[in-house]
Amino acid sequence: MAMDREWEQEQKRVDAVVRKIDRQIEALRRQTEGIKENILEISRNFWDDVTLNFSDPHDTLETIASINQQARVMAERERSFRHARRRLTTLVRMKDSPYFGRIDFVEDGESKAEAIYLGIATVRDEGDELPLVYDWRAPIASLYYEGSPGPVRYKTPAGEISGNLKRKRQFIIRDGRIRSMFDTSVTIGDELLQEVLGRHSGTQMKNIVATIQKEQNRIIRSEGKRLLVVSGAAGSGKTSTALQRVAWLLYRYRKSLTAKQVVLFSPNPMFNSYVSTVLPGLGEENMQQTTFQEMLEHRLGKRFRLEDPYDQMEYVLQGLKEPGYEERLQGIRFKTSTRFMEVIDQYLERLRREGLIFRNITFNDRVLISAEEIERLFYALDPSRSIPGRLERLAEQLLDRLDELADEEKDRPWVEDEIELLDAETYQRAYKELQRQKGSSGNCADDFKREREWLASFVVKERFRPLKRSVRRYQFVDIPALYRRLFSDPDFVPRMMPNIRLPQGWEAICAQTAERLDRKELAYEDATPFLYLTEKIEGFHTNPHIRHVFVDEAQDYSPFQFAFLKHLFPRASMTVLGDFNQAIFISAESGFDFLTGLFGSDETDTFILTRSYRSTRQIVLFTRELIEGGDRIEPFDRDGPKPTWTQVEDREKLYEKISGRIRSLQAAGHRTIAIICKSGRESREAYEGLKKHCPALRLMDKETASFEAGPLVIPSYLAKGLEFDAVIVFDAQEARYGRENERKLFYTVCTRAMHELHLYCAGKATPFLSDVSPDLYVVES
Numbered sequence: 045m046a047m048d049r050e051w052e053q054e055q056k057r058v059d060a061v062v063r064k065i066d067r068q069i070e071a072l073r074r075q076t077e078g079i080k081e082n083i084l085e086i087s088r089n090f091w092d093d094v095t096l097n098f099s100d101p102h103d104t105l106e107t108i109a110s111i112n113q114q115a116r117v118m119a120e121r122e123r124s125f126r127h128a129r130r131r132l133t134t135l136v137r138m139k140d141s142p143y144f145g146r147i148d149f150v151e152d153g154e155s156k157a158e159a160i161y162l163g164i165a166t167v168r169d170e171g172d173e174l175p176l177v178y179d180w181r182a183p184i185a186s187l188y189y190e191g192s193p194g195p196v197r198y199k200t201p202a203g204e205i206s207g208n209l210k211r212k213r214q215f216i217i218r219d220g221r222i223r224s225m226f227d228t229s230v231t232i233g234d235e236l237l238q239e240v241l242g243r244h245s246g247t248q249m250k251n252i253v254a255t256i257q258k259e260q261n262r263i264i265r266s267e268g269k270r271l272l273v274v275s276g277a278a279g280s281g282k283t284s285t286a287l288q289r290v291a292w293l294l295y296r297y298r299k300s301l302t303a304k305q306v307v308l309f310s311p312n313p314m315f316n317s318y319v320s321t322v323l324p325g326l327g328e329e330n331m332q333q334t335t336f337q338e339m340l341e342h343r344l345g346k347r348f349r350l351e352d353p354y355d356q357m358e359y360v361l362q363g364l365k366e367p368g369y370e371e372r373l374q375g376i377r378f379k380t381s382t383r384f385m386e387v388i389d390q391y392l393e394r395l396r397r398e399g400l401i402f403r404n405i406t407f408n409d410r411v412l413i414s415a416e417e418i419e420r421l422f423y424a425l426d427p428s429r430s431i432p433g434r435l436e437r438l439a440e441q442l443l444d445r446l447d448e449l450a451d452e453e454k455d456r457p458w459v460e461d462e463i464e465l466l467d468a469e470t471y472q473r474a475y476k477e478l479q480r481q482k483g484s485s486g487n488c489a490d491d492f493k494r495e496r497e498w499l500a501s502f503v504v505k506e507r508f509r510p511l512k513r514s515v516r517r518y519q520f521v522d523i524p525a526l527y528r529r530l531f532s533d534p535d536f537v538p539r540m541m542p543n544i545r546l547p548q549g550w551e552a553i554c555a556q557t558a559e560r561l562d563r564k565e566l567a568y569e570d571a572t573p574f575l576y577l578t579e580k581i582e583g584f585h586t587n588p589h590i591r592h593v594f595v596d597e598a599q600d601y602s603p604f605q606f607a608f609l610k611h612l613f614p615r616a617s618m619t620v621l622g623d624f625n626q627a628i629f630i631s632a633e634s635g636f637d638f639l640t641g642l643f644g645s646d647e648t649d650t651f652i653l654t655r656s657y658r659s660t661r662q663i664v665l666f667t668r669e670l671i672e673g674g675d676r677i678e679p680f681d682r683d684g685p686k687p688t689w690t691q692v693e694d695r696e697k698l699y700e701k702i703s704g705r706i707r708s709l710q711a712a713g714h715r716t717i718a719i720i721c722k723s724g725r726e727s728r729e730a731y732e733g734l735k736k737h738c739p740a741l742r743l744m745d746k747e748t749a750s751f752e753a754g755p756l757v758i759p760s761y762l763a764k765g766l767e768f769d770a771v772i773v774f775d776a777q778e779a780r781y782g783r784e785n786e787r788k789l790f791y792t793v794c795t796r797a798m799h800e801l802h803l804y805c806a807g808k809a810t811p812f813l814s815d816v817s818p819d820l821y822v823v824e825s
């Protein structure tokens with residue numbers, strides 16, 4: 045009875061808040077309309093409001109200043125428009141569900157408890173001191189996520205506040221009606237989590253603000269250290285936590301941090317699109333999103349055919365029988381380690397004194413400045429200066445030298461030939477220029493000679509332009525040859541570093557690498573070291589603008605890549621999230637310990653998440669037996685059917701069985717159904733075989749930018765970080781998932797399932813299945 049009355053009162057409050065939100069929406073709509081009109085008006089009258097006057101330098105400067113001023117006004121208006129529109133979207137969302145939690149808190153020294161309601165953003169009523177709804181990121185909201193009724197304290201930027209927590213209440217409000225309401229004591233109620241996790245998955249990730257768990261909250265609000273390392277089980281909410289943390293940082297540092305200063309490195313473009321709606325859904329602008337590969341491509345340009353990580357992965361998965369396979373794997377391990385970074389650093393140290401390789405600067409098949417001459421000039425410069433510093437100076441000298449050479453070039457016969465070929469417009473320009481000079485000097489002697497001179501310098505200047513551009517870009521330094529030298533002679537590295545521990549098969553690794561470089565190909569494992577060498581020689585193109593870097597699926601990054609990211613973003617803090625049980629790329633490391641070396645232990649905080657939220661208890665119990673130490677993973681208590689295992693005799697039967705399963709999964713209401721294959725090649729085969737039974741099927745490959753609901757075939761490495769209502773493992777046979785390094789891949793694949801997991805096999809079963817107790821899955825025929 046008492047609860048009924050409370051429910052009624054709470055509903056009344058919801059109604060009142062919704063009415064106020066409604067009024068604010070109306071006001072904001074009018075305001076955005078006004079701003080929009082204003083922007084249109086400014087753009088219509090843009091050129092009327094500036095006076096264009098370029099008659100003398102002073103007027104030109106004034107004109108530019110006035111254009112800039114107008115552009116600034118416009119940019120400012122557009123900013124407020126975007127801001128108002130974001131707020132409007134948030135309010136519309138809050139009208140439907142204004143808040144999800146309430147805490148009653150008596151601050152020490154006060155006598156009355158304050159009821160604090162929490163939602164995705166703050167809502168204030170004019171004149172009232174306390175907000176009607178507090179933003180979930182406000183310091184006091186920590187009590188909701190972490191506190192238990194009784195004495196509590198929470199941190200604010202101004203210091204700690206203590207008091208007594210009287211109550212913690214959760215709501216599910218939809219369409220402005222309270223659907224459920226319950227008081228919780230310690231954790232954020234399992235009821236709500238059950239409800240949220242039991243839903244069918246979508247094609248976009250959802251925010252978790254209403255149900256953030258205590259251990260996740262600590263990560264989200266962690267402050268003070270340069271590096272935060274989160275290692276967590278599959279489905280423990282690492283990505284979710286990372287995204288809520290971005291939102292929290294943007295709130296906490298709203299005066300100094302913008303979304304453009306935060307970058308998230310994701311495993312692939314599809315994952316980028318999967319997570320891209322979380323922040324806008326919380327009323328924040330999205331952070332920058334990229335992949336490591338995108339960054340490499342941007343920086344390395346078109347110098348090489350760059351292998352991408354998926355092709356490397358395909359090779360690792362499929363190339364077993366190819367000659368040199370083991371050596372390539374050894375090479376990958378070595379080149380991705382910081383040991384190899386030390387080799388390059390040592391090499392750079394040597395290059396400061398000797399050995400930089402230069403290219404001739406040639407013109408019309410003639411050497412204008414020889415590589416030897418350039419080398420002599422370089423090493424004649426002050427040796428205490430850095431390589432990039434000396435190169436900058438050298439480039440200036442070379443440009444001056446080219447100017448001199450251009451002057452000498454004017455009398456060569458080719459210049460005469462090219463003058464003959466010039467178009468009428470150029471002759472006209474030469475004529476005008478001479479007229480102008482005549483006007484100022486009054487001297488008209490020997491017009492013909494002067495015109496010829498003007499045209500000759502014009503021709504030479506034009507032809508020297510690309511040459512000068514290449515000098516400005518330091519193309520006279522032969523970086524590919526410098527990198528190649530590390531592998532040209534297998535004794536080169538050990539001679540330089542006698543104590544170095546080289547991988548087995550070093551000679552073969554050297555031969556493979558040199559050969560590949562000669563084909564103008566850069567293997568994925570060579571790309572970061574090559575870029576590092578380039579940047580160290582040419583000067584590091586750092587990005588000091590970025591203040592926070594997030595790296596998700598961090599187990600797939602090498603120590604070398606992390607060290608590179610640190611160089612690239614010198615002013616950024618980092619949040620790194622990963623799970624070594626899902627490490628699907630070849631790496632020298634088996635844990636995140638090496639990361640401590642990045643900023644030192646004083647600047648590093650480590651968190652571990654062991655509770656898995658994505659999958660049903662039955663799926664977690666099954667998957668955790670596939671890996672060592674899996675018993676530390678705690679399933680969230682949500683029930684579903686046990687995973688199934690179906691053995692079939694051949695491929696045809698496999699297609700038939702799987703398509704039958706797809707149909708029954710669809711009939712059960714599952715929206716996202718993934719048939720996960722090991723490689724891209726296998727995915728294409730599976731797609732071809734299944735398509736005739738299941739026309740709605742879609743094939744995902746590395747070019748696919750996003751996915752839609754429905755059944756889809758996807759290779760294991762693209763399914764990283766994603767989740768599906770149901771997962772069908774295409775062919776779990778020993779030939780695919782048999783070697784130890786395939787165990788983690790198999791685990792990753794199986795842990796993508798939220799509600800149902802079905803494994804099929806058309807051959808000898810994967811040995812990993814024998815690690816799982818038979819009572820944890822059902823064998824079907």
Ligand SMILES: Nc1ncnc2c1ncn2[C@@H]1O[C@H](COP(=O)(O)OP(=O)(O)OP(=O)(O)O)[C@@H](O)[C@H]1O
Pocket residue numbers: 237240241250252255256257260276277278279280281282283284285623657658764765766767795
């Ligand atoms: N506190 C929470 N409340 C509600 N849902 C949650 C919570 N934490 C995690 N989840 C859900 O669990 C699922 C897994 O989360 P997420 O993808 O962030 O995990 P992950 O650790 O990054 O997984 P993986 O490493 O396997 O890719 C998602 O559906 C997410 O919404």
